[in-house]
Amino acid sequence: MTFRIGTPHARGAGYFINDQKLASRQEADIRTCTHCQSIIKMQEWRTDGAWCSKCNAPICSQPYCVAKTARYGCVPFVQEITAAANAAAKLEQFIKIAGLDSPDPQQPIVTG
DSSP states (O other): OEEEEOOTTSTTOEEEEEOSOSTTOEEEEEEEOTTTOOEEEHHHHHHHOEEETTTTEEEOOOHHHHHHHHHHOOOOHHHHHHHHHHHHHHHHHHHHHHTTTOSSOOOOOOOO
């Protein structure tokens, strides 16, 4: 499999060549879905793909991606990564402020 990035006729697109066997060679223009990062073959997308008008980019035809976009609106993959990183930083800060990161393990309570 070969991927060439940056074909001149489509911004942000690439070119896929399946060169396993010459008889079954496949070629296609590709892009990634801005919402889930799956690979979209543009020729197949033309028949059953979807379009996000907010980020002005094609999205894949996976039922999950289309339904998520219809329900929550445009949520690009980069925005999801940023939100996860911010949540992890806030959790780490909370643990530090609450004193839950103490190096001493909890002593067992012995009743008897």
